Amino acid sequence: NLASCCIMPPDLTEFAKQFDIQLLTHNDPKELLPEETFQEALKESAPECQISTWTPVWILRYSVIVKTRGIIKMKGYLQARKG
Numbered sequence: 001n002l003a004s005c006c007i008m009p010p011d012l013t014e015f016a017k018q019f020d021i022q023l024l025t026h027n028d029p030k031e032l033l034p035e036e037t038f039q040e041a042l043k044e045s046a047p048e049c050q051i052s053t054w055t056p057v058w059i060l061r062y063s064v065i066v067k068t069r070g071i072i073k074m075k076g077y078l079q080a081r082k083g
Contacts, residue, residue, distance in 0.1 A: 032059050033079075054083040 008023060018025050033041075038056045042049070056079055063075040 007017075032061075038081075050083075054081045056080070057082050 013023065015021070015022065033056055034046050035055050039051050039054060043053045058080050060078045062076075062078070062081045065071065
């Protein structure tokens with residue numbers, strides 16, 4: 001519940017209204033993906049890269065829900081890294 005949890009940036013809430021996006025908040029841990037776990041997960045998919053120098057900057061979790069049925073159609077994560 002946005003009213004009782006936190007204050008969303010006005011530009012984000014305006015964007016969500018404009019594109020009919022429902023914003024939800026949740027209580028993920030402060031560190032969703034520790035650096036070591038992040039690097040370990042990427043070693044298998046990109047063994048040729050210098051992953052040991054990569055650190056996560058931010059992570060976004062999303063879900064796409066079929067509005068009329070309440071079914072989760074897709075969910076995933078987006079992340080930015082540096083290094």
